[in-house]
Amino acid sequence: MDASDSADRALALTEALIARASVTPSDAGCQPLIAEHLTAAGFDIEWLPRGDVTNVLATRGRSGPLLLFVGHTDVVPAGPVAGWRSPPFEPTRRDGHLFGRGSADMKTSVAAFTTACEAMAATPAAVEGLRIAVALTSDEEGPAQDGMRAIAPILAERLGTIDWCLVGEPSSRTTLGDTIRVGRRGSLSGEISVTGRQGHVAYPDQADNPVHRLAPILAALVGTQWDSGTEEFPPTRLQITGIDTDTDAGNVIPGRASARFNLRYSPATTAEALQERITTTLETYAPMAGIHWHHSAVPFASDAGPLRQAISDVIEDRIGSAPIANTAGGTSDGRFIAPLGAEVVEFGPVNQSIHQIDENVAIDAIGQLTEAYEAIIRRLARIARRPD
16 A cells, blocks of 8 residues: 555545544444454454443554554534534535544544554554554543543553553644644642622622632632643643622622632642642631532653654654654543553644634645554564564
């Protein structure tokens, strides 16, 4: 399979995946389609469903170091369809780009890696000594409880040592390959609630305004410097994500107020330390305030290793410049694989349009990504065949 064939096949597969409206947690038939392609490429398929979530593990090879590709087939809702220039689940080629929900996040990556595996199957000697696995879920954009989080222990049991994990998240900023992710920040959310006494705005002495008690708490939290970050991680940042009261009336002092916030935190601190500092702030300004926590991710970072080197070399050789390696962005399913001991690196399409109306990916980039994935597999296979 030459480069043009791979590019055409990856484009066609990406279009077929976009046409399946896999709004989380629905897979809408994406994974069975991928499984057909991987079965033809010599992979064994195991289904790992949990409730409404579809998960699949595909494996090829019996011995040697392991490369695991992690991806998701679910997408976020399309939003107001009237705002799209073309229907979100009808893949449309326009101005050198492919438009459709999931085109960038992350059906292109899934299609590109699948096509790369098909190409490798046509030249089995090129991947001799390397085991390859593909793990896909339809629960990444949603609660992320029944997807990679749930099946990670099964992956460890089935696969044994996972040497390298390539996550197909859209890591690139403006051009394909300009950025790769080598870790992610932790995520800690909270909701503060303050109870007062409802009353008429004209008679504040007969009420107790909970918003006035909540405001200094929020001001203190926003003004806090949590840490200075690390060499690979930016400083921890807090963002207020919502403020609510129990009334919409303009002449009523509310009886209850709440505020939601999120911290993206670095390894320079811990979730427990952040919780302790915030609890102390609450006790200072409003001892009666309550708080509910949701800790969804711990930070992780992979040391530079063969996978990062292979990806960087391939990008520089084929795209023209070495990528920036950082830990920016939101959470990813890499956080469930890193604790298993794998070197985790994320490399995928440009992320400028993800989760937006008219999400799209450059058509040329689909072929480039497929070729890059093929080259990465070949490089890792050569490493796998080296004598100890």
